[in-house]
Amino acid sequence: xxxxxxxxxxDEEMTVELELDNGETVNCAIITILTVDNxxxxxxxxxxxxxxxxxxxxWFYRYAEDENNPNAEPSLSYIDNDEExxxxxxxxxxxxxxxxxxxxxxxxxxxxxI
Numbered sequence: 001x002x003x004x005x006x007x008x009x010x011d012e013e014m015t016v017e018l019e020l021d022n023g024e025t026v027n028c029a030i031i032t033i034l035t036v037d038n039x040x041x042x043x044x045x046x047x048x049x050x051x052x053x054x055x056x057x058x059w060f061y062r063y064a065e066d067e068n069n070p071n072a073e074p075s076l077s078y079i080d081n082d083e084e085x086x087x088x089x090x091x092x093x094x095x096x097x098x099x100x101x102x103x104x105x106x107x108x109x110x111x112x113x114i
Contacts, residue, residue, distance in 0.1 A: 016044065018076070027051075033063055036091045040064065042076060043092055060088045 014030040028044035035041075042063040045053050060079055066072040079085045 015047070018044070018046075028059065029053075031058060032092075032095055034088065034091045034095060036087050041079075041088045041091075042074075043095075058092070060085065060092070 016028050016030060018026050018028055020026060027047045029047060031043040031045050033040055033042050040063040042061050044059045044061065046057065046059060047053055061076040062079060063074055063076060065074045079088060
């Protein structure tokens with residue numbers, strides 16, 4: 001069986017299936033969950049039928065877990081406020097900067113060990 005290029009995401013990565021307003025179901029890799037202004041947000045990477053994402057587009061949703069039932073499915077809701085969306089996008093940019101910095105530092109340390 002051929003392996004699919006999943007841009008670094010494999011079957012071990014957490015995914016979620018979203019049903020869109022038009023009835024289409026999209027499988028998404030969970031990138032991270034961010035907290036902005038005491039609200040949790042989930043960042044999803046939509047994947048095509050082959051498990052790839054060619055354009056790098058990510059989706060932001062409000063995220064909430066049921067504190068009374070840890071087995072319940074988390075709820076996702078749209079962000080319909082432009083300012084709120086921009087705050088989440090800025091927090092995600094900061095997250096990406098941190099991840100990239102961590103990868104650079106890790107790579108530099110690995111090179112020093114050689």
